[in-house]
Amino acid sequence: MTVTATAPSAADERLGKPRAMDQLIKRPEIGAMLGALLVFLFFSVVTEQFLSVGGAATWLDDASMLGIMAVAVAMLMIGGEFDLSAGVMTASTALVTALLATQLGLNVWLALLVSLAFALAVGALNGWLVMRTGLPSFIVTLGSFLALQGLNLGVTRLVTGSVQVSGMREAAGYESAGFLFASTFQIGGTSFYVSIIWWVLFTVIASTVLMRTRFGNWIFAIGGAAQSSRAVGVPVVRSKILLFMTTAFAAWLVGSINILRYASVQANQGIGLEFQYIIAAVIGGCLLTGGFGSAVGAAIGALIFGMARQGIVYAGWNSDWFQLFLGVMLLAAVLVNNMLRRRAERVRR
Amino acid sequence: MTSLIETENIGKTYGSVIALSDVSTVVNAGEVTCVLGDNGAGKSTLIKILAGVHQHDQGSFRVEGEEIKFSSPREALDHGIATVYQDLAVVPLMSVWRNFFLGSEPTTKFGFLDRKKGKEVTKKALSDMGIDLRDVEQPVGTLSGGERQCVAIARAVHFGAKVLILDEPTAALGVKQAGVVLKYVAQARDRGLGVVLITHNPHHAYPVGNRFLLLKRGRALGSYEKSEIDIGELTRQMAGGAELEALEHELRGVEA
Numbered sequence: 001m002t003v004t005a006t007a008p009s010a011a012d013e014r015l016g017k018p019r020a021m022d023q024l025i026k027r028p029e030i031g032a033m034l035g036a037l038l039v040f041l042f043f044s045v046v047t048e049q050f051l052s053v054g055g056a057a058t059w060l061d062d063a064s065m066l067g068i069m070a071v072a073v074a075m076l077m078i079g080g081e082f083d084l085s086a087g088v089m090t091a092s093t094a095l096v097t098a099l100l101a102t103q104l105g106l107n108v109w110l111a112l113l114v115s116l117a118f119a120l121a122v123g124a125l126n127g128w129l130v131m132r133t134g135l136p137s138f139i140v141t142l143g144s145f146l147a148l149q150g151l152n153l154g155v156t157r158l159v160t161g162s163v164q165v166s167g168m169r170e171a172a173g174y175e176s177a178g179f180l181f182a183s184t185f186q187i188g189g190t191s192f193y194v195s196i197i198w199w200v201l202f203t204v205i206a207s208t209v210l211m212r213t214r215f216g217n218w219i220f221a222i223g224g225a226a227q228s229s230r231a232v233g234v235p236v237v238r239s240k241i242l243l244f245m246t247t248a249f250a251a252w253l254v255g256s257i258n259i260l261r262y263a264s265v266q267a268n269q270g271i272g273l274e275f276q277y278i279i280a281a282v283i284g285g286c287l288l289t290g291g292f293g294s295a296v297g298a299a300i301g302a303l304i305f306g307m308a309r310q311g312i313v314y315a316g317w318n319s320d321w322f323q324l325f326l327g328v329m330l331l332a333a334v335l336v337n338n339m340l341r342r343r344a345e346r347v348r349r
Numbered sequence: 350m351t352s353l354i355e356t357e358n359i360g361k362t363y364g365s366v367i368a369l370s371d372v373s374t375v376v377n378a379g380e381v382t383c384v385l386g387d388n389g390a391g392k393s394t395l396i397k398i399l400a401g402v403h404q405h406d407q408g409s410f411r412v413e414g415e416e417i418k419f420s421s422p423r424e425a426l427d428h429g430i431a432t433v434y435q436d437l438a439v440v441p442l443m444s445v446w447r448n449f450f451l452g453s454e455p456t457t458k459f460g461f462l463d464r465k466k467g468k469e470v471t472k473k474a475l476s477d478m479g480i481d482l483r484d485v486e487q488p489v490g491t492l493s494g495g496e497r498q499c500v501a502i503a504r505a506v507h508f509g510a511k512v513l514i515l516d517e518p519t520a521a522l523g524v525k526q527a528g529v530v531l532k533y534v535a536q537a538r539d540r541g542l543g544v545v546l547i548t549h550n551p552h553h554a555y556p557v558g559n560r561f562l563l564l565k566r567g568r569a570l571g572s573y574e575k576s577e578i579d580i581g582e583l584t585r586q587m588a589g590g591a592e593l594e595a596l597e598h599e600l601r602g603v604e605a
Binding site: 341 | 460
């Protein structure tokens with residue numbers, strides 16, 4: 001620290017003009033942006049359909065369903081927690097909606113509302129358990145992951161006698177709810193799913209909350225140093241519970257999109273997706289240790305997923321290669337993130 | 350003038366362990382009360398009572414003349430008692446200004462963060478304390494340990510603390526850095542705050558302190574005004590005589 005007698009002038013002479021490159025490298029999503037650009041260019045050159053409007057509609061849709069969840073999971077990770085039950089939750093919420101609408105004959109809108117209440121309750125329970133017990137969220141949500149998986153299969157089989165709920169099309173309110181969650185819109189004669197708009201909207205809102213609100217400031221703080229945050233009056237418990245509820249809300253959104261698009265749902269859906277969400281968030285620049293990351297980055301991470309998964313199909317390769325790509329991508333992202341964090345945490349003594 | 354904080358024969362037991370017993374001291378506005386003692390002397394227990402983390406079970410604790418028992422750190426904060434802990438001061442990955450305003454963020458009338466105001470006020474508050482940072486957007490983790498303490502002190506001062514409790518602010522610092530932090534302690538004192546400085550280093554306490562409370566094994570070994578004691582005596586009392594030679598040797602190293 002340099003201590004001077006005079007008050008500093010507005011423009012500090014010790015600060016050179018910030019170089020664009022230096023500014024860029026500080027952003028958590030920069031690695032993901034470069035990765036996305038590479039993947040995009042690669043498949044644009046290698047395949048024909050990838051760059052077409054129809055191709056874009058396909059990989060954007062793939063990315064959007066993953067992206068909505070990845071953004072919510074990224075917020076939770078910045079807040080210092082994991083949610084392994086996020087993947088199964090997308091199936092649970094769809095099942096609740098479907099069972100209520102088809103078995104009890106509820107209006108789809110009402111079923112969606114009950115399903116939302118269910119999701120928020122599970123999210124709150126996850127958060128409350130983590131905060132109350134002080135156990136790692138990894139373990140607590142692993143428990144709720146398994147419990148939900150069991151409930152999904154058990155209840156579905158008990159009620160319908162099979163592991164699938166279908167027949168949503170006959171339910172009242174399916175058309176109007178479907179318009180909101182599962183319709184398509186036209187650009188240049190090609191249909192795009194409305195889920196893409198939800199994804200963009202969710203990302204914009206999440207990013208605004210993170211960067212421009214008090215709550216966003218608290219999310220970074222509780223993930224970076226929960227004790228210090230508590231000491232200056234940040235409501236740590238309430239904030240973390242809210243984050244778990246946000247993840248549950250996103251799972252409800254994705255579950256609703258799924259059930260209204262396909263009109264049926266498998267009870268074993270969503271298993272394994274939780275890791276894809278975390279991977280997308282990490283590729284997007286989130287630290288596994290919390291306190292650092294970005295919502296836009298997670299959305300781009302999901303975009304990389306979508307582009308690579310569909311690009312491999314267009315290239316006519318076996319989809320087995322996707323896993324290899326994923327592993328390499330994840331390792332590269334973690335290494336880049338680690339380097340960035342060390343820069344940020346570098347202590348001058 | 351009533352004192353900001355006054356304790357009279359205050360004490361605290363954890364089960365059968367007597368952590369603190371019969372400690373009396375006073376903190377006045379514009380003065381520094383130093384609490385000295387070795388590890389396990391009861392320094393932490395005393396400040397935790399003052400900061401509202403623990404409650405005393407003997408004696409009386411008055412804040413501005415009013416008998417009080419805090420139930421939480423938040424309540425102590427509401428009475429103008431801010432505590433800066435040695436290792437809990439800041440969130441390393443967040444920028445200086447975001448740290449500065451953490452928990453008391455400025456917002457625009459639409460409820461969004463007022464980032465411009467946040468940065469300006471942080472820069473101004475820090476420079477008012479004589480702390481001149483290059484860039485309030487840099488992560489706090491890139492600052493040195495001393496600078497981080499300074500940011501935490503400036504934050505407490507800015508948000509209207511009347512009493513500033515500093516828990517071993519110089520413990521992990523080099524000689525020069527410790528000097529800088531002590532300068533800001535004096536700075537806060539001159540602005541009319543009452544400061545409680547916890548340390549085990551008499552050479553850090555003596556230059557800025559007005560009053561010295563020595564603790565040993567949970568009891569007050571002595572309480573002196575600056576006029577009543579010199580640094581040699583303070584050191585001798587702390588060391589208990591026996592380890593004096595080794596300590597003097599160590600201190601000579603510090604002075605050099």
